[in-house]
Amino acid sequence: MYAAISPSDPAPGITASPAAQRAKGSGQISFKPAEGGVTRLDRLYQQGCAKIRLPKVYGSKASEAVLINSSGGLTGGDEMSWDITCGSATSALATTQACEKLYKSNGGTARVETRISVADGARFDWLPQETILFDRSALDRSLMVELEGSARFLAVEAVLLGRLAMGETSLNTCFKDHWQIRRNGKLIHTDTLRLEGQTDLVGNRAATLSGNLSFATLCYAGPDDDETLSHLVDEARTLIASEPDCTGGASAVGGKLLIRLLAPQGMLLRRTLIPLISLLRAGEPLPRVWTT
Template identity: 60%
Template sequence: MYATISPSDAPSGTPSDAVPAQRTSGTGRVSFKASDKGATRLDRLYQQGCAKIRLPKVYGGKAAEAVLINSAGGLTGGDVVTWHAKAAAGTYAVLTTQACEKIYKAESDVAHVANHLTVADGARLDWLPQETILYDRAGLNRSLDVHLEGSARFLAVESLLLGRVAMGEALHTLTFSDNWRIHKNGKLIHAEAQRLKGDVAHIGQADAVLSGHLALATLCYIGPEDSDTMTALMESGRALIAPFEGCTAGLSSFNGKILARLTAKNGMALRAALIPLISHFRAGEPLPRVWTT
């Protein structure tokens, strides 16, 4: 004999009651110091929840490398991940991610990712996460908070893929925001807010938005170079990406920084143009190995 229990008949505390879904959370912190011989070494490491950090051996490069890992395998509404990184004077570190971060559809709320970076006088930090992939009905609120001192150098790249092109997926419902705040010696020197909401497949067709492209990236370089050197870096960067078809890019130099915006028809076209541009602003330093394996 079989029996069914309707919601009105079920006793309190049974699965029929509204129970919040379990959500992912994690916090990772890493800091670097200079050794007596001037090499960059790990200073402190902390990881909690889904946030993991690995420090692979690096061959052929000057920078120490930290690979940030979300062991949950992706994010959805209500998930919270926070990363902190510090580079002490005389260090050179690069932070990247093990793979592309996937943002899945959210039944409610949005995923929250907060990145906090500090770069001391005479240090350099490169923030080079791999692409973020947004699925239809995804929600993500992301922030980048950076504090630089003195002659610090900083390179940041964030790339976004709108849907899975190979699967024919179009983003009809999306909530995405990305807020950058970069300070130098306590003064705000760069702020931007990017927001995509609604039927992105339709909105992105406009020439003033994405011209139908489904991949986009922002690159920002800040350093102690004089204006003539920064202008030369910008112009050589423009020449470097000009030959790439399927990718539209613009570079500008002002107030001690270089800013690049790129859009492309798909992730492969975006990465093809972005990789040499990143190498250009890293003075030929090799990309993190996870980018090419």
């Protein structure tokens, strides 16, 4: 008896390696106003490794969502998406349970897409914890935001290049990050970052990271007048200057405030980030997961 072997079949006696399982997750959440100015959950959907938890928030009428990647990290071919909607007169924030880790990719790129919609009179803060890039990691990430009317929005993203405690001061990575923020359909902020190659070669240049191993961007957009934004810029610059090991700058233009930070290690970066986030949140405390 003869058996036909197609070109895609393994040779006799050789077991084909199974395709590696990839992590995929999708989470959707929306908020609505409730009696007494409190923000409540409207709808929640979660699929795959994307999980959303809503911890009890004390001393605030805002709602808090903690986003969780139950796969424990991302590698090449993994896909995550988050979709967040804030109704009128709501106040909410989203953070992550822990730092997101990007592990070595054996092929392909991890993709993370976040879409946020904030209605007129609402406020939403996007406050994920740091992203840690490992050697030979590959990540393509996007943040798309739609604001209406007088909506307020704060976004923070921090990136750590390797683990300093493990002696990782140089790694090969491919990191792409793209932001777009629109108000009433008009583009008010766009930001595209691409870091590719050996970090000690690319990042040592003065025009890039000046040898630092961590960096962050903060962007606040609201209906504030120029005088208010100018005051916030002055306060932000004072906070940055108070940390001698952290380099950064702050500016305001077109109804938004933008801050860039560089630091030699993640702890120094976070030490500067926390007071800056509190400043842009008008003194509101950070999510508990940031400090525990």
